[in-house]
Amino acid sequence: MRHQSDRLGLAFLTPALIFVVLFFLSPVVLTAVFSFTTMSTATGISGGTYRITPSAVRSAAEKGLNPATAERLSQERYTIDDDALTRATKAGIDAEILKELERDLKGKSTDDRRSFERLLKKLDNRPNRRQVKSISPHFRTSILNQSFEDRTTLDATLENLGLDAAERARVAETSYTGWIWTSANFRRMFLQPDTYRILINTIVYVFTTLVIFNTGYAMVLAIVTFYLPGRQATVYRTIWFLPRITPPVIYVLLWKWLAWDTGFISTITGWFGVASRNWMLDTSLNAWVFVVLINGFVGASMGMIIFSSAIKTIPESLFHASAVDGAYRWQQVRHIILPQLRWPILFLTTYQTLSLLSSFELIFLATNGGPGSATEVWSLAAFHLALSNYAGNLQYGLGAAFALILVLIGITASLFYLRLFKFSEMISKPRIEH
């Protein structure tokens, strides 16, 4: 009885925990795991097979495989075994000849075509030149371009070819098509010059949008609507709230209508003889202007709401008092309103830095990082690398490494919130204790 409400509490919490653990926490952990793999479209995400491709042999040789062994792997062989005999029978080769091969020469193998054909010519059945030529392809075998489901079958075959354990391991390593553990993603990330370009893009994007719109313009909106008569204020707040609730695909479509070469701006400028063009993508600068506008218009509404409600908590008497003092509106803003907004600004800045850092949806829809990669930001880069690029080989591992950086920033920032917003004050103990 003592634990009745404890048990109810756990039961009430469990469904949410299951959801959160499965599709929220495990992705956080797995982002880290994946970033240490070579996963890509080529490797697939489940295990792979062993495929002795010419390039696998070549890279095994580069890694120190004995050249003679490498040569042997690439070579063709002619072997008289059951498989080959069946193949030949199916292909309609003279049964007498095959019978003789099976009886006298089964198990024999040669390293090149000429010696195999010499064997054939010595048969009692005396196949003619044309027959010899048509028989030999069926007995040709090569380990090259063969796939092996697992390591044991690969090893067995390689052993037959006379490779020792060290050589086998080397070949297995280079011929494996699945993913393996690696730390190369991070090396690549830090070494490639693109990364720094992307980093700078991200900083510019976050800083500009945050300062101009998410806090600056949001504050202007909140203060101006505060001074407007009620009806007007509501209308303007509603208008500026629209970008936030409009589905992003449509919202960006509206901007495209404004900016594209058949769009509104081109039409207007066309009247003055300016050639129509895609204003959103024709120069890097324009692209940036639009990226900041598109994100900023959405971001401004959250600040507007938060600042508005902060201003609403200022006692009316303060304003009347200062009006009597003869303070002008600007002074009211400076001395009464702005001090009140200090805390909300801190909150908003930290919160929206995080959302701007990680959100790429709008940029993806608007410029997709273009022109070139002028507006490619960090989160978009992660997305492109892992999930959407034109080269076709999606590099999940590298993308995850890029994402991991954001995940780490996210965790740090969220923990920072916990301290900033005095978490301990928010929890009060349940007051029914039994």
Place this chain on the structure above:
Amino acid sequence: MSSHLKTWPLSLFLGIVSFPLVLMYVYLVIDTITVTPPGSIIPEKFTLEDWRFLFEEATGRRPSIWSVTLNSFILASANSIVIVSISATAGYALSRLNVPFRSFFLAGMMVLHAFPTVTLIVSIFLILQMVGLYNTLIGVILVKASLLMPFGVWIMKGFYDTVPWEIEMAGVQDGASRFTVWRRLVLPQVQPGFLALGVFAFLDGWSEFILPQVLAPSSDVQVLSVYLAGLIADEFYFDFGLFKAVGLFYSVPVILLYLFFQDKLMNIYGGGSKG
């Protein structure tokens, strides 16, 4: 406020900066029902030609709008139902019940709630492939709901926090179990909260683009956002009138819900980050 101060300069200022925004939304409607000659911005004549997509059958290239709409509706409602029903219990547990490690869970929800979820898209994609939920609506719904869950729980906890303790105390004193107290006495008090969160989650699911785009792109599970984005990206098919008609069709539920629940939604969006 301050009637002795002139407000028209402020009004004028806002009017000017709001103009482009208003223009975009006005033309969203105008362009779907008119024909405008190239090089002009004044519509020439009325037409419903752009709305023909409503009556088109599915083709090899594109699914029918109705099946896509149904998918969107399923995603949005399922998101809403899952979020509301699960936050309803979890929010109550965190607000009112003695749960072991309660403050740990509270802190956890708070951290996750501030966490930028799109950063997880890469590993989510891989996980769904591994568990075989890739290219299914179920997969998208589960992911979408999970990512929104901490937010929902936190919001719901906020609503529960406003219910007076004495109501619950009176309930247990009257002999009701904590469960009965929750169901019969507390739930009715937080109904407005449910409604607000439900509408919010519906809109959130309805508008979602990146998740379905990445996790369920194939045409039989396509949702409206993916459909429209595909339409716009399709190089052979360039027609702003059509795009906007589909877009308007897509946004009608959003606009209606927004008009009805404006105040509540603003509260959730604004207070969203502190519950």
Place this chain on the structure above:
Amino acid sequence: MRIVLDAVTKQFGAVKAIDDVTLEIVDGELLALLGPSGCGKTTTLFAICGIHRIDSGRILFGDLEVSGLPPQRRSVGVVFQSFALYPHMSVSENIGFPLQVRKESKAEIERKVDEVADLVHIRELLERRPAQLSGGQQQRVAIARAIVRRPDILLLDEPLANLDAKLRLEMRSELRRLQKETGITAVIVTHDQVEAMSMSDRIVIMDDGRILQIGTPDEMYHRPSNKFVAGFIGNPPISFADGKVEDGRFVTEGLDFDLPDRIKKASVTAGQNITLGVRPEYLQPDFATPIEAEITFIENQGREALYDLTLAGGHVFRSIQSGEPICKLGDKIRWGIDADASFFFDDQGKRI
């Protein structure tokens, strides 16, 4: 039913909300828990009804120890300070709720609800919602809901605090009537001593989590066990003056008189600090122990008049006398106090 609290302690973190409280509530009595706000009255109530888990001690209902039982398994009706009516239910649903969770039949519930509604005179309000009721009506509904299932004990937390002055008077006698009619054991919490004095059989005075005195209103008034109780009970309140014992006399600036025999016998030593307490009715123009002072305040209440007397040393005494004021502000007077009926407290505040 007889309720016993045996050395009960309840802590919130570092705060001891109630500290070693021992108390017996006799079957059928109306007990008032009196004390300043924050002294632990509500906590005591919640410990009895089971909302709070106590940290040590025992609570007995009759002979049954209930300390470990949850509220649902103690038969206690509670009227909360805010009334805590369920806003989405009608009055009859509110009152019927405790019966409904006990799965009683519809007819039975209806019968009992009607019966209790008659008892508290809210028959005509049964279909309304709580929001459509006045404060006094809400109060009656809350009481009806608390007693409808015939609990062993009824607890009321500041039941009159949320009512306006006129209603407060009316509900005072109404509550008393209900308690008498039902014969239920009841504990009523209040910070208003007049309320406690006028309604209850016995009073428990608490301060800072501890019980200072338990007794009938009469005992409380005439035999307060300490300075705090003496100061808390009585309206207009008692006046105090700190002084010293010298040669069997009470000495302070502007006042010097022979201590009554009972005090002398109680082994007071010379030079000991001692506090005099005089209730306003024991300071009258013709009383024995003389006191010279200036009138610094007069309040004419019609039937009686209230005077503030300031002594040469700055001590202020109060006097209440029937009839119109007999002097003016600023008058120098020489009245007297009844030293035998006055209280003396030692430096610990205990009455000597």
